[in-house]
Amino acid sequence: MGHPSSLSPTPKNTHSISAGKQRHHWVERFLDGWAVYRKNTIGRIGMALLGIFALMALASFVPQMVDPMYHPMTGVDPEISHSTGPSMRHWLGTDFIGRDIFSQLLAGARIAFMVGISSALISILFGTTIGMVAGYAGKGTDIWVIVLMIALFRWPGVARVIRSQTLSLKHRPFIEAARVAGASHGRIIFRHILPNVMPLALLYMTFRVTSAIIIEAALAFLGFGDPGSVSWGMMLQWVWKTGHMFQAPYWLLPPGICISLITMAFYMAGRAMDDVLDPRLRKEEIKP
């Protein structure tokens, strides 16, 4: 019979089992997941792009510290009163009143992340939790929870989908097996149902994040944005309104390309997360 010293685990076993003795369970799960994620090329590209945008968002605080004229909103180059092309002084040029486009681009990354992450948090955290609980509790409660959500917030869509997924999951034999083994409701929801709805929730999250970024850009472009802050959509609106659409590609292209790339990066990262969350999608490793 099995005895710890008599075990001769395969290389993969050594990783997950013996590591578990030293490291915390969740740390270990994260590292396992990361190992799977790293193998996915699309995921690596997405992660790299997101990393670049995150750096841009962080770096957006730097230019105005270097020189107040680089402030994306209020900093105006005293020597320039019209749009100019890229130069050593202004890496991506200036806009129609002499503000630095590069620093605006950095500030835009910050806004895009705030918009994207907040919508992701709301949809995944609230939508998934509420949907799961409503679906699992069932009977009368779920109707009222849904009604309440429709009345209050924008995330009922996710919750509805997660709820119906939960409804179909909760009578599966593996849930009943857990109940027979004495599992609590909390354990069933978070250990059994959550991993099964996670891929779906994540898919919704990528949709939500990217659509939030694009909607923000579109609204800003149409002039419904916050005039007190710089976002990529706002930059595009300025290009458009000042008639530089076809005169200043150095001004038009960077925010456009950034919007496309960040949405693509979120999709790619989400796609790669599928592999991490669903063991059935992982590539089989051929052991030597």
Added chain:
Amino acid sequence: MADTNASPILMMTDVTKVYQSRDSLFGKSSNRVVALDRFSLAVNPGEIFGLVGESGSGKTTASRLIVGLEKPDGGRMQFDGQEIVGLSGRTRREFTKKVQVIFQDPYQSLNAHFSIFDTVCEPLVIHGIGDRAACLVRVCEALETAGLTPPETYLDRYPHQLSGGQRQRVAIARAMVLNPRFLIADEPTSMLDASISFQIFRLLNHLREVFGVAMLFITHSLAAARNLCDRVGVIYRGRLVEEGTAQETIMHPRHPYTKALLDAHPRFGCSRRSGYNALLETERPRPETDHCPFYPRCRLAVDNTCNRRSPSLKTLDAGHRVSCFLF
């Protein structure tokens, strides 16, 4: 072998379960299905009791009631002399340690997101038994018991990487990891092919011999029941219609329904028996009054008796019990 003198480990007395479709928004619908009708059953320690019946006869309902996945509408159930209807909290946790289930479909009964280690370890985690190293030892033991050797090679795999037979063995390992005293096997081989089924039967028999687990083996196959079980109960429309030792019940069936079940079995080559021919070709209408549940399909039914009253279990020789007016 079964110790028939000891008091039964599981007793079901007059258990009734009715499924009722929910009232619709406008007016009441009266769609009642009686899944179990005053059903009684006793399983002795260390015994494999086969519950045989066609689809929808209430076999699975009985097992779900025992483990508390459903609540009975009437009757009593006792495990080890302790009432088990409506257990909660601590007593229920103690009960779940002793009674485990092997489900019918190994493709559905394992969580696709759990590795084999996580799956088999889960009951230990739920009951807070042992640290990770101790769990690892017990999981390996359970996998080995279930015939998955060497167990280490299975720990990190996922259900989709295993065959149906291997999955069912994982399910058996999960059921055995807590060393339960009573196992419910709900048609454990209906999704598996014949050779794998035979291996699973052997495994179940091995578990009984080595660990002394009592079993309620639910099946629709009398061949499987005869192969594996000490005693057999035949259930029809939620009623126990015949009960006795496996050998006696299957070789000398008394109840017309048991005979019909035997007739339904395909046989190879020429058979000594020419069949019992107990089944009517066209069903009779179901009488409004109390009646024998098998009356509408029974060729041997006696008018004015079988359609007027409901028979009760009568003991014939050697613990063979039949619920039929013909005896």
